[in-house]
Amino acid sequence: MEWEFTLLLLVNGILIGLMYALIALGFVLVYKATDAINFAQGEFVMSAGIIAAVVVAASTSFFLGVVVALAAMVLFSFLLERVMLRPLLGRPIVAVIMATIGLAALLRGLLPLVFGAGTRPISLPEFIGEEPIALGPVMLQPVQLVGAGVSILFLAGFSWFFLKSRMGIAMRAVADNQQVAMAMGINVERYFALAWAMAGIVSALGGVVWGSMLGVDVHLALVGLKVFPVVILGGLDSIIGAVVGGLIIGIVENLAAGYIDPYVGGGTKDFAPYVVMIIALMIRPYGIFGKRKIERV
Amino acid sequence: MLSLNNVEVVYDGVILVLKGVSITVGQGTITTLLGANGAGKTTTLKAISGVLRSERGEVTKGAVELNGRRIDGMQAFDVTRLGLAQVFEGRRVFEHLTTEENLVAGGHIRPDMREVRETIELVYGYFPRLRERRYQQSGYLSGGEQQMLAIGRALMSRPKVILLDEPSLGLAPMLVEEIFGIVRKLVQNENLTVLLVEQNATLALEIADHGYVMENGRIVLEGSAAKLRDNADIKEFYLGLNEVGSRKSYRDVKHYKRRKRWLS
């Protein structure tokens, strides 16, 4: 029984971890390309979740909800870059951080005001079903499997984009040195916009996936808090790091909840990732896969 | 081909760095721009390529023309499309990209990937060492290899004019000779035009057709390379002083005196 319990915790941790990785990816994309730290990533996810829930409820079509959420988040991120962040280019990084923190508070206040504060469900299409699926001794929720599947798909897609496509190479060039990239004929601002748009896509997917698992209300934004341990652990600018960091945090969180919660009465899930983050900062401040500044002439 | 007419550049709205610079670079020639540290050579190149703006600099007077077309005030990425490429001082390769990815990024403006591949082969032809290092992260290449990569990367957009900013910086004399040799070959074979900024005046005047000397944001001397080689001031302050270490300090000491002389 004991090993089955552990296995359950591990598998759950992996599935949850993949979904953390998806959200962390949004953060990493933006940081990598534009050097901006987005403290509103969790609120992006919440916003997408609310939009998706409203549309799914009104139209009874899950897919319409997903499409609208995607479109809304891409548009939103795009405009955000244009209107709020571009004027801050070249300013100290703190300006951008403060701007995104302000934005986070705004979204947390405004969206419930417009759409109501109650918790909404996002119901998955019928063919996915609600019966737990048995994988050997472990029972898994279909929602989690779908979420993990979507995450894997998009993590793989974005990795390919960054590592192999020409646009991905250009985006990494921008991340490395904006001025030189510009002299190569790369329209740097367009790539900034693209990075934000991609963060919008990832947030929308995260909102749907997490929303259908937890239900949608303001608390969905808390998922964003897990992004920081994930990216600090994996490296702020590494996609692979987001995946590995997500998996580690997912597993740690689940193991902590399974083994320590019974003794302390719960809540370890929320701070265990941060313990890992602090340890990671002390040992490897740039993360497992983060880029070190290359020191040579 | 390329001309600057009485160009003035201001940083941050107040710091006047170029004070009316006029330079003409003829089609198919190598023109060198010499001058001490802080004279404004790099600023001149940035004013041409248009990257000045990202450093809050601005051409406030005069005009830069490429093939009769005004390019001051244009965005850097548009200037690149008109056939101009800049090789930055200190090489500035994309450190976290591999050698080959650097080249792909250099060919960004060319939509056809087959052409990009062909140009990569061309670059490897001139710099075989880059082929050996093609999958290595470029931040870990040697200084010489990085300089080759920086030049190769600039070739990727198939430019007509290349701006070279101190390619000899920090490299062993043998390597500098090698790289300069390749530059000369490039000019002949690829129909390039080069504006070369250098501290190493001996070498620069050896491969250049024409030269300018800049002091404190102004052109103070101009002439054919042969004429400049014979110029007494140049002889005294540049030629024969080739040990990398001693050059800079010596020059700094003599800076004031030299400036006075060129201006008189």
Ligand SMILES: Nc1ncnc2c1ncn2[C@@H]1O[C@H](COP(=O)(O)OP(=O)(O)OP(=O)(O)O)[C@@H](O)[C@H]1O
């Ligand atoms: N972004 C900037 N903002 C303000 N001043 C600048 C900026 N860039 C250069 N300067 C100033 O302009 C002057 C000329 O600099 P520039 O880099 O063009 O000199 P240089 O001739 O290339 O020197 P070196 O041989 O050392 O490379 C210097 O006094 C420098 O301090």
Ligand SMILES: [Mg+2]
């Ligand atoms: Mg310079």
